[in-house]
Amino acid sequence: MAPRDLESAFPGLAGTAYEVTSPATPVYNCVAWAAAEDSRWWEPDPFQIYFWPEGIQRNAELDSYLAAFATLGYEVCESAAPEPGFEKVAIYVGSTGQPTHMARQLDDGCWTSKLGQDVDINHTDPADLAGTLYGNLSHVLRRPVPQQT
Amino acid sequence: MPEQTTVEHERPKNWYVPRRKHETPAWTTFTRTWRAYLTARSSHHRTCEWPSHKSLRVACSPGTREPATRFRALARQWKNETRYASHFNQMFLIPSYQQIIGLGPSAIPLILRELENEPGHWFWALAALTGENPAGQGAVGNVEAMRQAWLQWGRERGYL
Numbered sequence: 081m082a083p084r085d086l087e088s089a090f091p092g093l094a095g096t097a098y099e100v101t102s103p104a105t106p107v108y109n110c111v112a113w114a115a116a117e118d119s120r121w122w123e124p125d126p127f128q129i130y131f132w133p134e135g136i137q138r139n140a141e142l143d144s145y146l147a148a149f150a151t152l153g154y155e156v157c158e159s160a161a162p163e164p165g166f167e168k169v170a171i172y173v174g175s176t177g178q179p180t181h182m183a184r185q186l187d188d189g190c191w192t193s194k195l196g197q198d199v200d201i202n203h204t205d206p207a208d209l210a211g212t213l214y215g216n217l218s219h220v221l222r223r224p225v226p227q228q229t
Numbered sequence: 230m231p232e233q234t235t236v237e238h239e240r241p242k243n244w245y246v247p248r249r250k251h252e253t254p255a256w257t258t259f260t261r262t263w264r265a266y267l268t269a270r271s272s273h274h275r276t277c278e279w280p281s282h283k284s285l286r287v288a289c290s291p292g293t294r295e296p297a298t299r300f301r302a303l304a305r306q307w308k309n310e311t312r313y314a315s316h317f318n319q320m321f322l323i324p325s326y327q328q329i330i331g332l333g334p335s336a337i338p339l340i341l342r343e344l345e346n347e348p349g350h351w352f353w354a355l356a357a358l359t360g361e362n363p364a365g366q367g368a369v370g371n372v373e374a375m376r377q378a379w380l381q382w383g384r385e386r387g388y389l
Contacts, residue, residue, distance in 0.1 A: 089312075089313055106348050106349055106350060106372055107348070107372045107373065108372075109315040110315045111315060112370075119371065120369075120370035120371055120372075121350075121370045121372055122370060123315075123316065123317055123370070124317075125317045125321075125353065127352075127353060127356045127357075127362070128362075128369065129352045129353060129356060129362065129364070129369070129370075129375070130317075130369065130370045131369050131370025131371075132370075140316060140317065140318045178316070178318060179316060180314075180315075180316065180319065181315060182315075194315070195312075195313045196311065196312055196313035196314045196315050197311070197312060197313075197314075197350070198312050198313055213313055214313075
């Protein structure tokens with residue numbers, strides 16, 4: 081995709097060191113990608129077409145997302161700044177308070193986002209994607225980095 | 230004074246009023262209805278701008294009445310509107326997608342052919358139109374598996 085298209089949709093990316101890291105695909109979405117999955121579309125849809133953690137309420141509200149990521153060991157934290165020993169995800173909400181996007185922090189402190197059915201990008205700050213489409217950063221969640229065995 | 234009575238005229242079963250030239254065409258009224266709906270949700274749409282109000286004209290304009298033509302126009306519009314959307318309320322609960330569902334059973338073969346051409350999120354529409362989910366629990370969230378299950382479903386029923 082031409083950078084101009086992305087920057088037109090997400091003006092906050094202009095002038096930052098973002099990079100496209102995958103081809104466009106409808107196979108997984110930002111929520112799956114935040115959960116480090118790239119083979120399923122995560123969605124709390126009422127038809128139960130898409131994946132959502134077992135036992136978590138299926139609706140478009142923020143609480144449903146917080147509960148879904150709690151099943152992965154995430155809890156709300158204060159800051160999006162990197163913390164040694166923790167990995168973080170960010171939830172964006174629109175003006176209705178419903179989630180619009182999620183991003184995941186990488187080891188180097190940058191963030192990775194799957195943009196809908198389009199590409200993955202790495203971006204330096206969660207605020208880079210705030211704006212008309214995704215609203216604002218609402219919550220940052222963290223969990224201890226799983227121990228390698 | 231004599232008591233006034235109101236006589237109710239019963240309408241014949243096939244009663245209708247032919248549209249006169251000065252009256253508003255139905256498609257315009259439909260567009261206005263959607264605009265009113267969008268205005269009611271204005272706080273969200275002003276900020277997030279998922280569906281374009283202008284885009285409704287494409288789907289409802291005269292000349293795009295034929296189901297296949299309307300479907301193609303609506304599908305193109307939906308793809309453009311939801312390129313960066315990840316959530317069902319932004320992807321499916323918007324006018325272009327809802328109008329595709331509104332095409333009724335005639336949309337089923339059109340959607341299946343679209344799905345045959347390329348993967349896409351037509352599962353919600355197919356579930357709404359058919360009341361079925363041939364993919365089953367094993368394929369939940371797996372876009373390619375759901376796609377193949379729906380294509381198989383379509384072949385078995387003669388849609389493809």
